Amino acid sequence: MPIHNADIARIFEEIADLLDLKGENRFRIRAYRNAARTLAQLSRPVSDMVEEGENLADLPDIGDDLAEKITVILDTGTLPLLEDLEDEINPAMADLMDIPGLGPKRVRMLHETLGVSTLDDLKAEAEAGKIRTVEGFGEKIEQNILDGIVEAGEAKRWLRSRAEPVVTSLVDYLSGHDDVERVEVAGSYRRRRETVGDLDILAMSNDGGAVVEHFVAYEDVVDVASKGDTQSTVRLRSGLQVDLRVVPHESYGAALVYFTGSKAHNVALRKRAVERTLKVNEYGVFDTNNEQKRIAGETEESVYETLDLPYIVPELREDRGEIIAAEKGTLPRLITGEALRGNLHTHTTDSDGRHRHSLREMAEAARDRGMEYLAITDHSPAVAVAQGLSEDDLRRQMDAIDALNDELDDLHLLKSIEVDIMKDGTLDLPDDVLDDLDFCVCAVHTSLNLSEEKQTARILRAMDNPNFTILAHPTGRRINERGPMALNLDRIMEAAVERGCYLEVNAQPERLDIDDVLCRRAKDIGLMVAISADAHSRDDLDLLTYGVDQARRGWLEPDDVLNTKTWPELARLFAS
DNA sequence: GCCGTTTTCGGCCCGACTGTTTTCAGTCG
Numbered sequence: 313m314p315i316h317n318a319d320i321a322r323i324f325e326e327i328a329d330l331l332d333l334k335g336e337n338r339f340r341i342r343a344y345r346n347a348a349r350t351l352a353q354l355s356r357p358v359s360d361m362v363e364e365g366e367n368l369a370d371l372p373d374i375g376d377d378l379a380e381k382i383t384v385i386l387d388t389g390t391l392p393l394l395e396d397l398e399d400e401i402n403p404a405m406a407d408l409m410d411i412p413g414l415g416p417k418r419v420r421m422l423h424e425t426l427g428v429s430t431l432d433d434l435k436a437e438a439e440a441g442k443i444r445t446v447e448g449f450g451e452k453i454e455q456n457i458l459d460g461i462v463e464a465g466e467a468k469r470w471l472r473s474r475a476e477p478v479v480t481s482l483v484d485y486l487s488g489h490d491d492v493e494r495v496e497v498a499g500s501y502r503r504r505r506e507t508v509g510d511l512d513i514l515a516m517s518n519d520g521g522a523v524v525e526h527f528v529a530y531e532d533v534v535d536v537a538s539k540g541d542t543q544s545t546v547r548l549r550s551g552l553q554v555d556l557r558v559v560p561h562e563s564y565g566a567a568l569v570y571f572t573g574s575k576a577h578n579v580a581l582r583k584r585a586v587e588r589t590l591k592v593n594e595y596g597v598f599d600t601n602n603e604q605k606r607i608a609g610e611t612e613e614s615v616y617e618t619l620d621l622p623y624i625v626p627e628l629r630e631d632r633g634e635i636i637a638a639e640k641g642t643l644p645r646l647i648t649g650e651a652l653r654g655n656l657h658t659h660t661t662d663s664d665g666r667h668r669h670s671l672r673e674m675a676e677a678a679r680d681r682g683m684e685y686l687a688i689t690d691h692s693p694a695v696a697v698a699q700g701l702s703e704d705d706l707r708r709q710m711d712a713i714d715a716l717n718d719e720l721d722d723l724h725l726l727k728s729i730e731v732d733i734m735k736d737g738t739l740d741l742p743d744d745v746l747d748d749l750d751f752c753v754c755a756v757h758t759s760l761n762l763s764e765e766k767q768t769a770r771i772l773r774a775m776d777n778p779n780f781t782i783l784a785h786p787t788g789r790r791i792n793e794r795g796p797m798a799l800n801l802d803r804i805m806e807a808a809v810e811r812g813c814y815l816e817v818n819a820q821p822e823r824l825d826i827d828d829v830l831c832r833r834a835k836d837i838g839l840m841v842a843i844s845a846d847a848h849s850r851d852d853l854d855l856l857t858y859g860v861d862q863a864r865r866g867w868l869e870p871d872d873v874l875n876t877k878t879w880p881e882l883a884r885l886f887a888s
Numbered sequence: 889g890c891c892g893t894t895t896t897c898g899g900c901c902c903g904a905c906t907g908t909t910t911t912c913a914g915t916c917g
Binding site (some may be wrong): 337338340341342344346347372373374375376377378412413414415416417418447448449450452453456499510513537538539540542545555557570571573575578579580581582583585586587591592593594595658756792 | 889890891893894898900901902903904905906907909910913914915916917
């Protein structure tokens, strides 16, 4: 069983939690968390780095000690430090820190006084009214704990696409107030993450109190968690939590940086500020050598400028090397939706009655959106629920495409298929029909639970087929529904490079597969991707924008993306 | 535990709000 970066990151996170509960040195705790973050976002497996004799201590936030611990984990799958800590502290106590309002100090206090170790213990003591008897606790905290336990069972991050309409109406409402000059959604929403935990809204106004009052009076607000002169937190009927922050004109840029995050990016910026005897907070940039004189803050650009940096777009603000790149002038020129010339994954009513639009309707929708080409990729027979195309069906569709291509002069339809990768790694249609297609999109839809070894071998075998072009939704995950398949994607991506195959960035909001970190890894090894709508209806062609967002977060530039190429260019790539 | 144009020790990002207290610790983002 190979040890992945994520496994090591999880061990470091757990160690950090347990050290936190012990009341250890907070900087030591932070060191473990920083290292976990570095590992989780690393674009290549540390196991490879070790094999190739590279020094792990060269990685950011990893020194000699943690480098050694990583090699121990790679060898044994665990770490003596973790096992010692787990003997000392019940690991279930770490879960208690997920309840809002409970941090390490309060959890430890509850453990020492009431013997609380698990969520069940906590619930029982809260319901019995015992929490309020503990020094430093009261009725409010007890009630918040009870509420928090209930919400912990429900809370899931929202797909950003699902939050969009909520955002639009709330922003409209806030903009309608006379004292509000400007409103913007910041946070992970602005960084265009695939999901959002809550909404962070920034308003420009000189009367924070009035704007906060207006905010909490919004008709969808069901609970006001906090309310001050400049900020407030509420819960909407939909369950979404919204934080509002109100700042004056001169602080707007600094506040936008601060509220957009990520937290790690902000920390890195503030460290950089300290090195320049500056202080960055949500009100501006201040010169600590000159009586805290404000030197910037009105715009985001002004904040970055005082730190000797060009503007960094929100999608890159994850402290994944963007600050160094900005300093060196090597920030990527990110892919945009306008750069896409076509869509390489499209379904029609030919394969599935539930698909809403015909070949012709899909073609016209693509043309209306200015696309140069559209690949038709209905399902193959194995996807019986989708009434996959038989060999004869596919041949008939190819004829229909030829006819339509004669008729359309500003859109080129490509003949393709989303062919199933069978459990044994063969493709679901014979080679002689696949040979006649322009290219093949290949996908796993069944037997998602194979072992990592078998699943990887299955896909590698499929890639041996010369007709294999693009691996669709490579991990098979559905956000909030099912995780990725067990899969050695590093091997698959390397094999794809060797064999002239490609990966898809599936733009369906619940898939977004591959994700941003994997996009970055693909770029690093020179593997191009297709940003594909996986369109099941005309409107689905507009989903491409979510795929573009994910690709931007993965640092992809136009040259990293197949469908920025013209069809003749693509045809040459696919033929080689 | 990491890190270094203040470099092998002594720092490590910053402020608002709540709930408990009477001046502030804990938590959160």
